[in-house]
Amino acid sequence: MSKTTEQVRKSLGKRYRAEKRFKAYGIAAIGFGLMALVLLFTDIIGKGHSAFFESYVQMDVTFDQDTLDIMDLRDEEELNFANYDGLIRDALMEKFPGVEGRQEKRELYGLISTGAGYMLRDMLREDRDLIGQTRTLWLLADDDVDVYVKAGDNDRLESRLSDNQRKWIETFEAEDKLELQWNRSLFTHGDSREPEQAGIWGAVTGSFFTMIVTLLLSFPIGVAAAIYLEEFAPKNKFTDFIEVNINNLAAVPSIIFGLLGLAVIIGLFGMPRSVPLVGGIVLTLMTLPTIIISSRAAIKAVPPSIRQAAMGLGASNMQVVLHHVLPLALPGMLTGAIIGMAQALGETAPLLMIGMVAFIVDVPGGPLDPSTVLPVQIYLWADSPEQSFVALTSAAIMVLLSFLIAMNTLAVFLRKRLERRW
């Protein structure tokens, strides 16, 4: 055995150990990251899953015309403002006849959500023959009841409900007239002060309109800027300056863009506050650098040999770009755009500045209606004192995260799909 071989053998063990250690560091790092992710998801899902269901109680409701205080059934106005809460109160009094005194009555009425009255109204508007009839209905319970029902035995002791209310709920539970039903209002309503009626649909549509505006503005502008800078711009101090500034723009804190939107778009141009159009413009400013930088990278990645081949055949600059560079760079550009959009979808700070943080109950019908967006809705709910909003906040986070995951998956899918055309 030669001396070199001997020496090499001696050091081999050490080398392998070093390699193993190095691998272990990497695995530890990945494990740490995964653990953080698992913790995040278990926490959010653990808190949020209960918000997808709400408590309903079953009662016999009589549509009594006198209680409703309706003279003329054909009068829509009267139908709208009739005393539906009275029907519920009557039903409750009928169920628990022994309740006396103002305080106790208030506690009893507090069991049912104010939203239940709207349900009765909608039923009556649909079918006027209900007047005088008695129906067995599932009525939406108040959020405090909901919290109490969902809580474990220990947590029930801390509930805000009075002893009387607990007793009544136990009666409902014993009769099997209390159950958790799918929380439809979460996906159909806008925001509300009452947690049991609050929904994210307003924020989802607001986010949707904002994203549409952002996409329509930032993708064409970003791609055009990238193509010009990469393919046509002369290389001089001025274009270098632009390039440096685009990179700087990517690092500007997003709230600054919000201030800009407030001062220029709302202040100077007089556009309305709290609307997705302005939100979209502000987010466009924020997304543009991401799209420009990733589009330029995609254009740079097009092999120079392809350009040369096209130019050698006599293609003009424009033809080289349109026929060869763009088709090859498009997957990269799309990926960049989707990642930029995902960033914009999760952005809160700049939108606070332009008033999209307002309390808006109506679901927006277009980009010019006041609205809020998902992350701002999460921020608003996290700030609300009612206990039920804890679960709602986590539920809204789950919805936002699923949108983000869907967008990122789409980006990966598009890249895989378009990149390998041959």
Added chain:
Amino acid sequence: MDTAEKFDEKTPGSDKLAGQIEGEQAMDNTTRYPDQTIGTPFVDSPKMRMRDVDVFYGDKQAIHGVSLDIGKNEVVALIGPSGCGKSTFLRCLNRMNDTIDICQVKGNLHLEDQDLYDPKLDVVELRARVGMVFQKPNPFPKSIYDNVAYGPRIHGLANKKYDLDEIVETSLRKAGLWDEVKDRLHSPGTGLSGGQQQRLCIARTIAVSPEVVLMDEPCSALDPIATAKIEELIAELSESYTIAIVTHSMQQAARVSNRTAYFHLGRLVEMNDTETVFTKPEHDLTEAYITGRFG
């Protein structure tokens, strides 16, 4: 990233060039360049006529006063050690150097009566007349048919599908590729072997019926069998086209060309009939190169 780096595949960067010039000058300072190119760089009624061509990359001069003619239907081989400027010179002939910002070309270059660097000349028109085949096969990531049809399409050479089909078939036949690909014209050009890809690139170039075809080391990425096919092809093409070819293989130059130009450090040292250059080189540098003492 500046453009010079972007086109690094075949373009000598100015730094690399500068280093070589200094290094080799130190080595060769006993050898004199001839005041004038030795041999017969000029022909009667040339297809392309170049006089006193200087090329600069920024401050560095890459080509020093090169004058030569390329005759009609002639195959001219440009040989010389790496970094001697032969590729740079070739790229002047269809103004591919335009894409490099710091590159500057001076001198008189004519294709028949047309001044190549006339500011009024549209480079698109020039490149349709002077086609180019590159070192590495670079088919478009499109079908074989679309690769060949691309040039005729952008120049509007065929109005009907039938005409275009014919151009594609003729070009592929001339490039000796038709029999191999006629059943899969619509499969990707990038799926062919290296040699087939290079012949596809030649077919693509001749599809626009250029008058001159420039070839920049067309066989350097190919195996000997593919190389032999391309060389045969060059011989056939020379019947209808004027060809200028840069090559590192002296055997190849000897096999395919009528005349050979020997470049050294940006100067055209010697140009003569190919046979003369390889059998009776007149200048020391030429002799040293072809006998393999450097390069």
